[in-house]
Amino acid sequence: MDEILEILEKDGRASVEDIAxxxxxxxxxxxxxxxxxEKEGAILKYKAVINKDLIQDSQSxxxxxxxxxxxxxxxxxxxxxxxxxxxxxxxxSCYLISGTYDLLVVVExxxxxxxxxxxAEKLSxxxxxxxxxxxxxxxxxxxxxxxxxHRSENKRIAISY
Amino acid sequence: MEISKVVxxxxxxxxxxxxxxxxxxxxxxxxxxxxxxxxxxWQIREAGIYSLEQGFTSxxxxxxxxxxxxxxxxxxxxxxxLEYSPDEEILITVGVSEGLDLALRTIINPGDKILIxxxxxxxxxxxxxxxxGIPVYIDTSKDGFKLTPGLLAKYIDKKTKAIVLNxxxxxxxxxxxxxxLEKINKILLKHKVLCISDEVYGDLTYDFEHVAFPTxxxxxxxxxxxxxxxxxxxxTGWRVGFACGPKEIIAGMTKIHQYTIMCVPITGQMAAAEAxxxxxxxxxxxxxxxxxxREFMLAELNLLGLKCAKPQGAFYLFPSIKSTGLSSLDFSRxxxxxxxxxVVPGTAFGPCGEGYIRISYASSMDNLREALVRLKRFIExx
Numbered sequence: 001m002d003e004i005l006e007i008l009e010k011d012g013r014a015s016v017e018d019i020a021x022x023x024x025x026x027x028x029x030x031x032x033x034x035x036x037x038e039k040e041g042a043i044l045k046y047k048a049v050i051n052k053d054l055i056q057d058s059q060s061x062x063x064x065x066x067x068x069x070x071x072x073x074x075x076x077x078x079x080x081x082x083x084x085x086x087x088x089x090x091x092x093s094c095y096l097i098s099g100t101y102d103l104l105v106v107v108e109x110x111x112x113x114x115x116x117x118x119x120a121e122k123l124s125x126x127x128x129x130x131x132x133x134x135x136x137x138x139x140x141x142x143x144x145x146x147x148x149x150h151r152s153e154n155k156r157i158a159i160s161y
Numbered sequence: 162m163e164i165s166k167v168v169x170x171x172x173x174x175x176x177x178x179x180x181x182x183x184x185x186x187x188x189x190x191x192x193x194x195x196x197x198x199x200x201x202x203w204q205i206r207e208a209g210i211y212s213l214e215q216g217f218t219s220x221x222x223x224x225x226x227x228x229x230x231x232x233x234x235x236x237x238x239x240x241x242x243l244e245y246s247p248d249e250e251i252l253i254t255v256g257v258s259e260g261l262d263l264a265l266r267t268i269i270n271p272g273d274k275i276l277i278x279x280x281x282x283x284x285x286x287x288x289x290x291x292x293x294g295i296p297v298y299i300d301t302s303k304d305g306f307k308l309t310p311g312l313l314a315k316y317i318d319k320k321t322k323a324i325v326l327n328x329x330x331x332x333x334x335x336x337x338x339x340x341x342l343e344k345i346n347k348i349l350l351k352h353k354v355l356c357i358s359d360e361v362y363g364d365l366t367y368d369f370e371h372v373a374f375p376t377x378x379x380x381x382x383x384x385x386x387x388x389x390x391x392x393x394x395x396x397t398g399w400r401v402g403f404a405c406g407p408k409e410i411i412a413g414m415t416k417i418h419q420y421t422i423m424c425v426p427i428t429g430q431m432a433a434a435e436a437x438x439x440x441x442x443x444x445x446x447x448x449x450x451x452x453x454x455r456e457f458m459l460a461e462l463n464l465l466g467l468k469c470a471k472p473q474g475a476f477y478l479f480p481s482i483k484s485t486g487l488s489s490l491d492f493s494r495x496x497x498x499x500x501x502x503x504v505v506p507g508t509a510f511g512p513c514g515e516g517y518i519r520i521s522y523a524s525s526m527d528n529l530r531e532a533l534v535r536l537k538r539f540i541e542x543x
Contacts, residue, residue, distance in 0.1 A: 003449075003453070006449075007453065011526070014526075018457060018526075021456060021457040021460035021461065022454070022456050022457045023453065023456065024456045024460075154200065156191075156194050156196060156198070157184070157194070158183050158186075158189055158191040158193060158194065159180050159183045159184065159191060159193035159194065159503050159505060160193070160194055160195040160196060161195045161282060161283045161284075161331070161505070161509070
């Protein structure tokens with residue numbers, strides 16, 4: 001992977017100037033490369049990783065991982081039905097996977113009720129969906145490589161040879 | 162109580178007072194740290210924890226766990242094509258520090274001279290003296306902080322027993338390409354001067370492949386190769402290093418080691434063995450990160466007008482601060498007092514470090530950025 005992407009994946013706020021210095025290139029070149037990645041869709045968006053457990057005023061959200069069994073369609077395979085599923089705004093992630101079921105769908109809702117409703121009334125009723133198994137998420141420990149826990153840091157001696 | 166004359170002579174240098182000043186101050190951004198800012202990769206820590214759970218709490222053989230020596234032997238074979246027998250030619254030490262101490266005590270007879278290119282890591286000279294040797298310092302400041310064949314030849318005489326070579330170098334980050342090392346090696350072979358090669362920063366070489374000294378023609382039998390896990394694997398606190406060399410030297414070192422240290426703590430050895438198996442990817446990732454910071458800091462220091470040769474390895478920069486008209490120590494002290502940024506005065510690494518400071522970029526990008534803001538303010542104030 002291009003080093004620019006590697007840097008941005010870790011720190012979406014890294015400035016063009018800093019990146020240029022880090023990889024020993026001209027800022028214009030870096031800017032151009034980033035624009036290109038954005039245009040091609042290689043860079044889709046920039047966002048903050050938020051630990052919602054620490055946000056007091058935020059409404060607690062409920063998340064569920066749903067295993068979905070699907071009857072594939074002729075010529076289209078899973079694509080069409082996957083699109084119908086992931087287009088729902090309630091769906092935050094959707095993966096086609098190998099194993100005993102086909103799609104892993106992550107759904108977010110305000111409470112248990114809204115998520116259950118979504119599964120019962122939207123997801124399960126879709127043509128070609130043969131069955132679902134819903135797992136409510138109890139606690140997040142690590143997400144996208146980020147550990148969601150503030151750990152005390154080991155302090156190095158401020159000066160050493 | 163009268164203490165040993167040699168020890169009495171070993172002055173805690175003027176730098177000590179400066180170090181104490183740093184340690185006594187709160188909220189300092191430190192660019193003075195000589196160790197990685199990464200935590201030891203989890204798979205290594207996990208192996209250490211697991212070994213404790215399993216009850217591995219005993220002594221190991223004096224030479225170190227066979228599993229670890231075998232791992233080191235394989236690693237050196239894969240990486241450099243070097244062949245060291247885990248039975249007779251590898252010794253596990255408490256960091257490179259112990260390896261160096263053992264090496265010098267093993268080879269020195271009273272009055273033997275030990276060449277030390279400077280600026281250098283702080284322990285080489287004092288440890289040589291403790292072993293009864295005479296450290297002979299080679300000032301490399303006029304040659305871009307590099308030991309040149311010409312410079313080396315000038316310092317060798319009949320009493321010269323060994324040279325302590327360290328590359329990539331702490332504090333300058335300087336390293337050598339194969340051609341340069343070959344010339345140095347030829348001179349050492351010709352004069353039968355042993356090369357003690359401290360290559361603890363070898364994995365952190367950025368612009369070219371690191372060349373292990375014993376891979377040079379004819380060098381293997383004339384080299385003691387020292388390395389460790391501290392810098393590559395961010396394992397400074399575990400204190401695990403190793404020495405590889407001709408069996409008579411390793412046997413001598415093992416004798417001292419068995420009477421003084423007995424063996425390296427087993428938990429560290431277990432963790433180190435795992436490091437060789439599963440953490441090479443982590444080493445590469447950390448190296449890439451250091452490299453970006455190196456480029457970033459170099460660009461920024463140039464903008465500040467602090468001249469700095471491009472270092473090829475380690476995680477140090479050694480910029481000149483001569484343009485400020487301050488001495489290394491004064492510059493460092495003022496920077497600390499006025500802007501709360503800690504660096505190490507170049508003179509900590511020998512008198513020829515005067516006019517320079519050591520900056521460590523083993524610190525987060527956020528820290529580096531903030532330190533640069535402060536450094537800029539400090540320099541603009543004059």
